Structure formats: C-alpha cells, structure tokens
Amino acid sequence: MRERRIDIRTVVGLALVAALVFAVPVLTSDRYLLKVLTFVGVNVIIVTGMALLFGYAGQVSLGHAAFYGIGAYTSAYVVSSLGWPWLTGVVLAVVLTCAGGLLLALPSLRLKGHYLAMATLGFGEIMRVVFVEARGVTGGPDGFSGIPFASVGGLTIDSAGGNYWLIWGVAAVVLAFAANLVRSRAGRAMRALHGSESGALACGIDLTGLKVRVFVISAALAGLAGALYAHVVGFISPSTFSLHVSVLLVAMAVLGGTRSLAGPVLATVLLTMIPFADAVIPGLSRSALEMIQEWQEDVYGLTIIAVLLFVPGGLAGALRRVSGWGRRAE
Amino acid sequence: MSLLQVRSVTKRFGGLTAVDDVSFDVFEGAIKAVIGPNGAGKTTLFNILTAFDRPDEGSVMFDAADIVGWPPQRIVRAGIARTFQNTQLFEEMSALENVMTGAHAVTRAGFLSAALRLPWTVREERDVAEEAGRLLRLVGLGQWADAYAADLPHGLRRLLEIARALATKPRLLLLDEPAAGLNTAETAALADALYRIRDRGVTILIVEHDMGLVMEVSDEIVVLDRGAKIAEGPPRLIQKDPAVIAAYLGEEDADEL
Structure with a gap:
C-alpha cells in the first residue's frame, strides 16, 4: 500500500512547478518567449495522449500530426468561415478527431502486429494531401490565415499572456485527468497489456477495446491541441501537420519514456525548444540558430536511436533509477 | 452438480491431433487433476477452456452455457480463471x-x-486494494505486497499468479503446472493454499506433473495420452490403471505413480 499513497514531497513539488509555470507571464514580458512556451504547452497536450498510447498501452502511431491538423482546420473553418463561436469549433474538432481515431483504430487494432503504425502512417500521408488539396476548406498550400483569437462570451483572449494561460490551463487539466487515469483500473489495464498480453487476457481485459479507447483519447487530445493552436497563431498551413511532426511526437514519447507522464512532458519541453533555442539562450547567434533548425530532424531521429540504444525507459527510466538510488541510500 | 462439461473436444494443429475427442466433467467444489506425459494435450485443453484457442470440434458447457467461441474476457466474467505454465505476470x-x-x-x-x-x-x-491484500495473505504472500513481480522468487511467482486469478472471483480455477520448479516446502504450501481456495467455494482443475501433489489433493483425475483420454477416476484407481501405467512407461514419471 505504501507506494499508492501520494508522497507529500511529490505534491509540494508539483504545486511549485505548477505555480512557476503559471507565473511565467507575470515574470516576463518577452512576447517571443511566451509564444515559444505556448507552443510547448500545445505539444504537452498532444504528448500526454502519446504517453498514454505509447508509454502505457505500448502502441505506436506515426500519424498523430494528422489528428493535430484535423483539429486545427476544423476549428479554423468552423469559427472563421462559418462564424460559429470559438468553443463550438474546439468541441467539433474534438468530436471529429474522436470519430477519425475510432475509424482508424477499429480495423487496425483487431489485428495483431504493427498494423496500427502502418495505418497511421498511411492516414497521415492521406491527410497531408487533403490539407493541401481541399482548398475550399483548408486554403491549400498557402494555408489558412486570419483565424480569430479564442473568445468566450464577450471576452477575447488576444494577449500573449492570455493565450499562454489558456493553453497551459488546458494542459494542466489534461495532465491531471491523465494522472488520475493511469492510477486507476484503466491505467492498470494499460500497463498490464504492455506487460503480458496473455496475463491481461486472463484478467478479463478486452485488449482490442482497451487499445481502441486509448487511441481515440490520444487522437482527441491531438485534435484539441490543434484547435487551440489554430486560434493562438492565427495562421495554419499543411507543413505544420506533416510526417516530420508525427515523428517529432514519437521522439518526445520515446525520449520521455514508458509508464510515465512527467518524462514525456520533460521531453516535450526539451525537444520543442530546440528550434527556438534563442528564446532561452541569450546571445545565441543567428547562424548558430539556423544551423540548429536545419539539423533539427536529425536531432529527433538521433534522439530516438540514442534512447532505444542507451537509455532504455527514456527520461522516466533515468528518473526512476536516480530516485531508486536515493531510496537505497536512505 | 457438474460445473464444467467437456464434450468430444478435438483440436488439430496441422497433422497433429493435440486434443482428441476428450470428454469429462468437473463437479462443483471438487479438485480435479489432468495428468499425462509431455505432449499429451493438457495445456492445449486449458487454452480451449479459456478461449486462448478454439476447438475444431466439441463443446464446453460451463454452468449450462456453451462457452466455445466466447472471447476470453467473457469467459473470465462467467467465472473461469487460469494461471500459466510459464507465469504471465506483469x-x-x-x-x-x-x-x-x-x-x-x-x-x-x-x-x-x-x-x-x-x-x-x-x-x-x-x-x-483491500481485497487484493486479503488474497495475497490467502496464498501466503502478505509481506510481498509492495515487491515488483520481477523481484519475486520463482515459487512465489506461481502463488502470485494464483492470487491474481482469484481476484477475478472465479467459480472454476484452472492451474497449469503450479508446482513446476517448486521445492518440497513450497509444494506443501501450495497444497495448503489449494485447500483454502477450495474451501472458499472455488472448484479447481489442475494440470500437474508432481504426482505426489496430484495424488494428495485431487478428488478425481483425468489422464490424457497423445491427446486422448485414457483413464478417469479417483487417485487410487488411477495409480493401478494398466493403461495409465503403460502410457507412463519409459517416462521418468512412471516410478512416481
């Protein structure tokens, strides 16, 4: 029972981190930094879903950028072109990505093997073409511009700080729900599935149903993040939702490690900041930044390889080993 | 009352008939054993009873319902739980x-x-969590609650798998070689656990090579050889059955009978 009780130090630590995260707009007026950290928050929302899917249920998706894009374009279209309220756009984006996730997961998860990875890869490419070609809805390769800021009732969230709080507020709620989930019956079932499929079957766990549910949740979170993102930046284009973003998301989940939410969140912060290194490293030269940006895909690829080879369990595994040493030392 | 009725169950893998027209009953409250030389089809039979495999022919009636074709999770809900020859712990x-x-x-x-x-x-x-703690104590693992499954000694892992199976609140518990790799003391502890489980109203069907354990705990024994049932009855009769002795001749278990 000992490990089920939540450690007081964990609670205090989490509260401090949360306080720090929410204090950022008060502590700095650097709009660029706020924007970059807002992107980090958007990615945290998606990666929370990836952590459940990859880290807990052991499934790989190579197409989550597509759900991210579906969410973004749906909300952009509903709010900008149809003139419906912002909240409607976000809700419809989540509903649509749920449906898309279900349609993709049901056939591919009934089969054993890597069908989900293949199906999501294909789905991502199909959606990339759709984003480019469905000009009437998406604006085609030129992108969709003039997407209005989030607004509820008469209140429009148009400041950099306001958008930061919106995104991180949603991210915090998503993380809290996910943290509850992984400590529940469903979380145990996911870890069981990862541990031994035969054992999970013997416990009466409906493996296909479980995998489908987790996949749909992860798709919905990507859709939610996309919808929020569209209204934060005001402009979206197909390149934001391409295969390399899907790979980046996998890199975050892999670097973050399995059976953990904190690890993937940390990995998301690190990997999202790479192309925006100048926001946190003062005096970083223009050419150095350009070099980082040119090589960023290689950094993601190398990260995946390095973690698989040298850091089994990713950041979460490393954290567990460190705290394990601490416990033994006590 | 017959809790489980296996009728003419046959399972073929290519040219091999792993289970050949096997029929038997398991009565409520009993401990019944399935024995037989290696390759007799015991584990395949277990896999059929728990929907890990489908029979080519025959029926399996559990509590008057034919469970062939049900998905594993439905069978667990109906009240059949199992353990594995190679433990499948998390x-x-x-x-x-x-x-x-x-x-x-x-x-x-x-x-x-x-x-x-x-x-x-x-x-x-x-x-x-409270019920899980009770079940751990029932199988004698009370002080191991916080240990990772991977860190448990082999003998305790088998007991843990039994506790996990009991958590499904089964009416019928299928144990696949629970004594394999256990020493004498651990086997004795296992026998005690089996009696305690039976006394809680759980019917037990056990596949086991340890003849000492089988003869001690079981009310009835089914003997399989090359997929087919060659004998069925109480331990004393099985020990003297000529067909059973013949099947075990040349097997290292023969002198244990």
Missing part, C-alpha cells in the same frame, strides 16, 4: 497491483469516471 507492477489487475473483470471504473476521479471510483479502488 513484471513491472507490484504484487498488489498484479492482484488488483485481476479484479478488472469484476470492477466498473471506466476511462471517464477514473479521469474525473468520481467518489465511487475512489471507493472501488480502495475496496479492490
């Missing part, structure tokens, strides 16, 4: 969590209610 979970996972089929908290941490799910979690 290595990176604690012993307590392993047993709590066994309660999956008899608990309700879904994704949404758990994410929202609704009060009833918190109560359910507490009840599941």
Whole structure:
C-alpha cells in the first residue's frame, strides 16, 4: 500500500512547478518567449495522449500530426468561415478527431502486429494531401490565415499572456485527468497489456477495446491541441501537420519514456525548444540558430536511436533509477 | 452438480491431433487433476477452456452455457480463471497491483469516471486494494505486497499468479503446472493454499506433473495420452490403471505413480 499513497514531497513539488509555470507571464514580458512556451504547452497536450498510447498501452502511431491538423482546420473553418463561436469549433474538432481515431483504430487494432503504425502512417500521408488539396476548406498550400483569437462570451483572449494561460490551463487539466487515469483500473489495464498480453487476457481485459479507447483519447487530445493552436497563431498551413511532426511526437514519447507522464512532458519541453533555442539562450547567434533548425530532424531521429540504444525507459527510466538510488541510500 | 462439461473436444494443429475427442466433467467444489506425459494435450485443453484457442470440434458447457467461441474476457466474467505454465505476470507492477489487475473483470471504473476521479471510483479502488491484500495473505504472500513481480522468487511467482486469478472471483480455477520448479516446502504450501481456495467455494482443475501433489489433493483425475483420454477416476484407481501405467512407461514419471 505504501507506494499508492501520494508522497507529500511529490505534491509540494508539483504545486511549485505548477505555480512557476503559471507565473511565467507575470515574470516576463518577452512576447517571443511566451509564444515559444505556448507552443510547448500545445505539444504537452498532444504528448500526454502519446504517453498514454505509447508509454502505457505500448502502441505506436506515426500519424498523430494528422489528428493535430484535423483539429486545427476544423476549428479554423468552423469559427472563421462559418462564424460559429470559438468553443463550438474546439468541441467539433474534438468530436471529429474522436470519430477519425475510432475509424482508424477499429480495423487496425483487431489485428495483431504493427498494423496500427502502418495505418497511421498511411492516414497521415492521406491527410497531408487533403490539407493541401481541399482548398475550399483548408486554403491549400498557402494555408489558412486570419483565424480569430479564442473568445468566450464577450471576452477575447488576444494577449500573449492570455493565450499562454489558456493553453497551459488546458494542459494542466489534461495532465491531471491523465494522472488520475493511469492510477486507476484503466491505467492498470494499460500497463498490464504492455506487460503480458496473455496475463491481461486472463484478467478479463478486452485488449482490442482497451487499445481502441486509448487511441481515440490520444487522437482527441491531438485534435484539441490543434484547435487551440489554430486560434493562438492565427495562421495554419499543411507543413505544420506533416510526417516530420508525427515523428517529432514519437521522439518526445520515446525520449520521455514508458509508464510515465512527467518524462514525456520533460521531453516535450526539451525537444520543442530546440528550434527556438534563442528564446532561452541569450546571445545565441543567428547562424548558430539556423544551423540548429536545419539539423533539427536529425536531432529527433538521433534522439530516438540514442534512447532505444542507451537509455532504455527514456527520461522516466533515468528518473526512476536516480530516485531508486536515493531510496537505497536512505 | 457438474460445473464444467467437456464434450468430444478435438483440436488439430496441422497433422497433429493435440486434443482428441476428450470428454469429462468437473463437479462443483471438487479438485480435479489432468495428468499425462509431455505432449499429451493438457495445456492445449486449458487454452480451449479459456478461449486462448478454439476447438475444431466439441463443446464446453460451463454452468449450462456453451462457452466455445466466447472471447476470453467473457469467459473470465462467467467465472473461469487460469494461471500459466510459464507465469504471465506483469513484471513491472507490484504484487498488489498484479492482484488488483485481476479484479478488472469484476470492477466498473471506466476511462471517464477514473479521469474525473468520481467518489465511487475512489471507493472501488480502495475496496479492490483491500481485497487484493486479503488474497495475497490467502496464498501466503502478505509481506510481498509492495515487491515488483520481477523481484519475486520463482515459487512465489506461481502463488502470485494464483492470487491474481482469484481476484477475478472465479467459480472454476484452472492451474497449469503450479508446482513446476517448486521445492518440497513450497509444494506443501501450495497444497495448503489449494485447500483454502477450495474451501472458499472455488472448484479447481489442475494440470500437474508432481504426482505426489496430484495424488494428495485431487478428488478425481483425468489422464490424457497423445491427446486422448485414457483413464478417469479417483487417485487410487488411477495409480493401478494398466493403461495409465503403460502410457507412463519409459517416462521418468512412471516410478512416481
């Protein structure tokens, strides 16, 4: 029972981190930094879903950028072109990505093997073409511009700080729900599935149903993040939702490690900041930044390889080993 | 009353008939053993009873319902639980969590209610943890609750798998070679655990090579050889059965009979 009780130090630590995260707009007026950290928050929302899917249920998706894009374009279209309220756009984006996730997961998860990875890869490419070609809805390769800021009732969230709080507020709620989930019956079932499929079957766990549910949740979170993102930046284009973003998301989940939410969140912060290194490293030269940006895909690829080879369990595994040493030392 | 009726069950793998027209009954409250030389089809039979495999022919009636074709989770809910010859524990979970996972089929908290941490799910979690603790104590693993399954000694791993199976609240418990790799003391502890489980009203069907254990605990024995049933009856009669002795001749188990 000992490990089920939540450690007081964990609670205090989490509260401090949360306080720090929410204090950022008060502590700095650097709009660029706020924007970059807002992107980090958007990615945290998606990666929370990836952590459940990859880290807990052991499934790989190579197409989550597509759900991210579906969410973004749906909300952009509903709010900008149809003139419906912002909240409607976000809700419809989540509903649509749920449906898309279900349609993709049901056939591919009934089969054993890597069908989900293949199906999501294909789905991502199909959606990339759709984003480019469905000009009437998406604006085609030129992108969709003039997407209005989030607004509820008469209140429009148009400041950099306001958008930061919106995104991180949603991210915090998503993380809290996910943290509850992984400590529940469903979380145990996911870890069981990862541990031994035969054992999970013997416990009466409906493996296909479980995998489908987790996949749909992860798709919905990507859709939610996309919808929020569209209204934060005001402009979206197909390149934001391409295969390399899907790979980046996998890199975050892999670097973050399995059976953990904190690890993937940390990995998301690190990997999202790479192309925006100048926001946190003062005096970083223009050419150095350009070099980082040119090589960023290689950094993601190398990260995946390095973690698989040298850091089994990713950041979460490393954290567990460190705290394990601490416990033994006590 | 017959809890499980196996009727003319046949399973072929290519040219090999792994289970050949096998029929027998398991009566409620009994401990019944399935024995036979290696390759006799015992594990295949277990896999059929728990929907890990489908029979080519025959029926399996559990509590008057034909369960052939049901998915595994439905069979667990109906009240059949199992363990594995090669333990299938969740290595990176604690012993307590392993047993709590066994309660999956008899608990309700879904994704949404758990994410929202609704009060009833918190109560359910507490009840599941308490029951899991009781089951660990029942099999003698009370002090190992917080240990990772991967860190448990071999003998205790088998007991943990039994506790996890019990968490599904089974009426019929299928144990696949629970004494394999256990020393004498551990086997004696296992026998005690089996009696305690039976006394809780759980019927037990056990596949086992340890003849000492089989002869001691079982009320009835079914003997399989090359897929077919060659004998069935109480331990004393099975020990003297010429067909059984012939089947075991040349097998290292023969002198144990």
